[in-house]
Amino acid sequence: MSQAHDQPAASAVSWWGVLGAVVARDLKLASRRRTDALLPLAFFIVAISLFPLGVGPEPRMLQDMGAGVVWVCALLAAMLSVTSLFALDLSDGSLEQMLLAPHNAVALALAKCLGHWLLTGLPLIVAAPLVGLSFGLSGPALLALVGGLLLGTPILSLLGALGAALTLGLRSSGMLVILIVLPLATPALIFGAGAVATVQSGQSAAGHFSLLGALLIVTALGAPAAIAAALRISTE
Amino acid sequence: MRASALAVQRGDRVLIRGLDLALMPGTVTWLRGSNGRGKTSLLRVLAGLSSATQGSVEVLGRSARDAGPSLRSQFVFVAHQNGLKDDLTALESLQFLARLHGLPADAASLTQALQGMGIGQRRHALVRTLSQGQRRRVALARLLLAKTVPLWLLDEPFDALDTQGVDALNTVIGDHAAAGGCVLLTSHQALSLRSPVPLLLDLQAPAAA
Numbered sequence: 001m002s003q004a005h006d007q008p009a010a011s012a013v014s015w016w017g018v019l020g021a022v023v024a025r026d027l028k029l030a031s032r033r034r035t036d037a038l039l040p041l042a043f044f045i046v047a048i049s050l051f052p053l054g055v056g057p058e059p060r061m062l063q064d065m066g067a068g069v070v071w072v073c074a075l076l077a078a079m080l081s082v083t084s085l086f087a088l089d090l091s092d093g094s095l096e097q098m099l100l101a102p103h104n105a106v107a108l109a110l111a112k113c114l115g116h117w118l119l120t121g122l123p124l125i126v127a128a129p130l131v132g133l134s135f136g137l138s139g140p141a142l143l144a145l146v147g148g149l150l151l152g153t154p155i156l157s158l159l160g161a162l163g164a165a166l167t168l169g170l171r172s173s174g175m176l177v178i179l180i181v182l183p184l185a186t187p188a189l190i191f192g193a194g195a196v197a198t199v200q201s202g203q204s205a206a207g208h209f210s211l212l213g214a215l216l217i218v219t220a221l222g223a224p225a226a227i228a229a230a231l232r233i234s235t236e
Numbered sequence: 237m238r239a240s241a242l243a244v245q246r247g248d249r250v251l252i253r254g255l256d257l258a259l260m261p262g263t264v265t266w267l268r269g270s271n272g273r274g275k276t277s278l279l280r281v282l283a284g285l286s287s288a289t290q291g292s293v294e295v296l297g298r299s300a301r302d303a304g305p306s307l308r309s310q311f312v313f314v315a316h317q318n319g320l321k322d323d324l325t326a327l328e329s330l331q332f333l334a335r336l337h338g339l340p341a342d343a344a345s346l347t348q349a350l351q352g353m354g355i356g357q358r359r360h361a362l363v364r365t366l367s368q369g370q371r372r373r374v375a376l377a378r379l380l381l382a383k384t385v386p387l388w389l390l391d392e393p394f395d396a397l398d399t400q401g402v403d404a405l406n407t408v409i410g411d412h413a414a415a416g417g418c419v420l421l422t423s424h425q426a427l428s429l430r431s432p433v434p435l436l437l438d439l440q441a442p443a444a445a
Contacts (some may be wrong), residue, residue, distance in 0.1 A: 013335075013336065013337070013338040017335065018336060021332060021335045021336055022336075025321070025324070025328075025332050028324065028328070029321060029323050029324065032323040032324075033323060092317060092318070092319065092320065092321065092322070093315055093316075093317025093318060093319040093320075094319045094320070094321060094333075096285060096313075096315055096317070096319065097313075097315075097319040097333055097336070097337075098336060099285065100283060100284075100285065100308055100313055100337075101308065101336040101337050101338075102306065102307075102308040102309035102337065102338060103336075235285060236285065236286045236287070
């Protein structure tokens with residue numbers, strides 16, 4: 001092994017290098033499959049527009065329930081799109097190769113969450129003010145809605161990825177993900193929708209945002225390690 | 237790499253029991269056994285993807301369990317599945333894998349590696365449009381980037397390859413062994429590799445279920 005032993009086998013891969021490579025790959029894949037990538041956003045907009053049709057066009061009621069509807073639909077859009085997050089990589093063997101790479105799988109988990117957020121969370125945040133307008137939300141309320149989603153959608157991506165990793169390779173994993181993640185995501189839903197309601201009643205939503213921020217920090221610290229462990233178990 | 241008293245289980249079935257294995261530099265080992273004998277399971281255990289029911293795996297004198305990520309830079313595992321994405325081109329797929337594994341990922345090395353496996357012409361074609369054999373060549377082109385990685389674990393590398401592909405791979409494997417590398421591979425077909433002469437590891441005998 002003389003020659004092979006003297007030099008390092010492969011140059012060290014930095015944590016950021018892995019993160020960048022995986023995120024760039026996922027974005028490139030999404031750009032090659034634009035219709036698939038746009039589905040969560042389309043679901044979000046269509047589902048939200050059903051509510052005014054269903055409950056009637058009374059402005060007062062729509063204003064009251066607007067934020068809640070947007071949040072619930074964002075949650076469902078995130079859950080629907082997260083089931084395929086690892087499934088495709090598992091079926092073509094690239095997940096195995098990613099786990100075999102000489103770095104910690106936590107970087108991989110974080111990269112997949114970041115990719116998911118950029119592809120579903122971010123478009124939802126951009127679309128939220130528009131759909132919020134259709135519920136007659138005022139300027140400050142829209143601002144609170146967007147602020148809440150900025151803090152909240154990464155939580156949904158992280159929790160969704162955890163659910164997807166835990167149910168990887170199981171049949172009917174889509175339903176299971178939703179059942180596992182929805183209870184975990186309720187705090188984000190409550191504080192996110194609550195922030196808008198507080199602003200609408202003329203108070204400051206700072207408390208709600210602080211709690212959302214704290215939730216995001218806790219999830220961001222805990223979820224990637226749990227996802228990495230779940231992926232290892234699922235591929236065994 | 238050395239494995240001692242290894243037992244591998246898949247579900248309830250014990251596939252391999254009490255297997256001792258030592259892979260020395262400069263050798264090619266042919267892991268043989270009929271379908272369902274645990275060839276792939278053994279490779280996955282050696283690669284650290286699955287855990288052994290019993291026994292231990294050591295690489296360069298260190299326990300595989302303790303070494304963690306740094307150990308994974310000591311081997312390349314080309315699995316039965318190619319690990320390529322349908323919607324990326326051959327070059328992009330290989331580049332992603334190379335970057336992830338800390339192998340040279342510049343366009344020149346990648347192109348050279350693909351040419352080495354005789355697939356350089358189609359490097360900008362989407363993986364989706366490639367045939368099984370061509371995909372296999374792209375996956376195996378990673379070996380040409382991984383010449384400095386001591387241990388290669390190859391699961392059915394000759395699968396779907398035509399005669400030129402087999403010859404190209406034989407050359408790559410032979411060169412690696414000659415440079416002091418070490419290869420463990422599985423194959424259903426008899427190996428046409430002449431130098432070095434492959435050592436045979438038959439799973440038929442010890443695998444009494």
